[in-house]
Amino acid sequence: MKPNQSPFLWMLVLGVSLLFLFIVYLKAGAYSTTWGQMLDAIFYPTDSLSTTIVWSFRLPRILMAFLAGGALSVAGMHMQNLFNNSLAGPDILGITSGSSLMVALWAMTGWSLLGTSDVILLGILGALGMGIIMLMFAYKLKSVVHLLLLGLMLGSFISAIISIVQASSASQDLQRFVFWNFGNLQRVNLDQILPVGIVFFVGLTLSMTQVRSLNAMVLGEDHAQSLGISLRAFRLMGILIAAILTGTITAYVGPIAFVGLAVPNATKLWFKTQKHGLLLGANVLLGALFLGLCDLLIVYFEPYLSLPLNAITSLIGVPFICWMILKYRYVAS
């Protein structure tokens, strides 16, 4: 049974895999719990060590992995649709860099925009700013290759600013930033799940209002317009959704590479469809599964080796993208 023939069966398979991963994850880790201890800890929380481990460490961490993976994949889907290119993604087009810059300035200089130290808001504003800049470039440049190059240039430019900030900041702040920059779910706590979850559902709800436009946009902007899509509203909404999702996740768990690029492509190749209602759901599930698995790998290796999340997503994402370019020559489209 191929995914494009029975997509809902495969969505169900993804959903069940996600549940399975969730259960395995709660039990995994350096401090071993038995199944009984784990279940007790979940349903009858006490002040025992296993309760603390499950509720303060494992549960928030896997939930954040799911939210981050789903959110970044949805953001990537919007970017690829908006720029009509499979190689677009929040990290490639500098959206993530925008958040990084804001968080770097906040973390290392204590500087904050609008007098707020709310890291989510800063992340979103940084992402939104870069999104709007890239959109303006997209108006000027028809060539997607030029646009991708500009995104890389802007990313380097922002890295340069960040390294200046790094060089002139105190070692304690610097260390905090470097850890954040690795991308990490280790420090997530349960209180952070609610705000991120709310942003995630807002992003998802807004995405659902765009499904009809996303479908039409695969024919290009000219055709979408003649099919009644208001391009201005669509572009603004796409950038807004990508920015709030990417900005929030980046602010909390760091700039996670390649999820937003690789997962939407894998979803499209797997489900072989351009129906974005289906792709939206599949991206959430596959993105969550992917980042959850990456983090499970990190947990298994924790006693021997400290693996930065960003390194894992890149180690898996880069070969996949390279394979995709070689096989499908998507870069030309």
Place this chain on the structure above:
Amino acid sequence: MLQAKNLTIGYSDAIAHAEEIIIHSGDFIALVGRNGSGKSTLIHSLSGKIPPLNGLISLDGKDLSSYTASQLACKIAWVNAGFLGVPHLTVLDYVLLGRTPYLGWLGNPTTEDRMAAQKALDFVSAGHLKDDQTTSLSDGERQLVSIARALAQETPYLFLDEPTAFLDFFHRKNVLALLKEIAQVKKIGIILSTHELDLVVNLNLPLILVSKGGTILHHPSIANRQALENLLS
């Protein structure tokens, strides 16, 4: 009726000017002119994609600029030669995209939408292609299903921007004959921009001419290719 009066078109500089253009339902008009004379610009202007620099365009008695994007999409369909196929998009799903202006946010087509799409495919004799991938079609088939997509949109007007550009002579003739039939049977007002002067002359099509100097004129059919060439240069 689509009517333009005292029209000046262009993006920022004026490219061409017309005293009056009138298109009725059931008209099949060929838009001819040299490269760069402003044929595409005229089509974009008449379909509301770019505002005219001067003058007024009205559609069914209402100013074109007062229509929203989705209202316009129920009035005017647009086809060009640029559709190269999209990976993972089947022909039926492509034709169903023509139903976009009638769908809700979630873009789920109803049975009625599916029937309209199937009917449109059958009308262009491409019903057998419905499960094929749009990327695996020949140039001729791609143009047929693009026209089907526009028919599924069920608009009273259909504008085609050089739809025969990449086709061989046989397919060019077929597409033009098909469009003529569409205009007659479905009473759709069609403008077709083209460089196929021979076919235009043979089919006795009424013309909109864009001369080199940028004057746009209605013209009844011309039976002589040389005379037509003289008018364009």
